Amino acid sequence: MLEKINNAANYLQNRLDFKPEVALILGSGLGVLAEEIENSIKINYEDVPGFPLSTVEGHVNRFVAGLLSGKKVLAMQGRFHYYEGYSMQEVTLPIRVMGEMGIDKLIITNAAGGVNRLFDPGDLMLIADHINLMGVNPLRGANLDKYGPRFPDMSSAYNKDLIELAETVAKEKGLLLRKGVYAAVSGPTYETPAEVRSARNSGADAVGMSTVPEVIVANHMGIDVLGISCITNMAAGILSQPLDHSEVVENAEQVKPEFKKLVKGVLHNI
């Protein structure tokens, strides 16, 4: 594992002529932000030694590195989802690699279903905390002592200073920004209405199929995380219509301007 991480990290660093400071993971429909990266260097996942390929519709599968809001970023356009069949080690390999490269801040984004009835599709939600309902943990197995402890603390999984910064940026720019708890399920099915009620009763505000594995590994390595969910739909059973992936992609499309403003504002002040 360590060799795999090192090989990929060395390959990526050799392709770049700078050291990235901030990692960005762009969720379903939110990859457009990568198009605003200046002097960009694009590296397909398939070219990185040891990397699997992402298969989900609505994702391109590459790193885009360069300058965004004056910061040196390494963005991921497309990620590896557990429901695609990848192991948790594969899902979180990019985090290990970016951490190995010396990146200590991660802005991670996703599309999520609204569980909180006060939310609306198109809302942006800062992730204050998460609930892992995936039934698996990426740190299961031998601990990589080089990176972090056997039993990592998760009491501030989402960095308080970054949350505060994002809230300040949203206020300054007049953006509506929700804050809540993200529950992660394995997918690929959307939830049943009973599962959504159960998630709500457990304190979840949004539900999705990603992010939590990456955030766990980032915490293990001491990487500071800012998490942003785009509420693309109300979770199952809240409205009377069935859920459909095209709705998710369309609504992610609509929120793009606010999403870009928020992330660029955060990067500017980070």
Ligand code: HPA
């Ligand atoms: N459930 C799970 N994942 C999702 C949803 C949802 O309703 N919307 C977007 N990703």
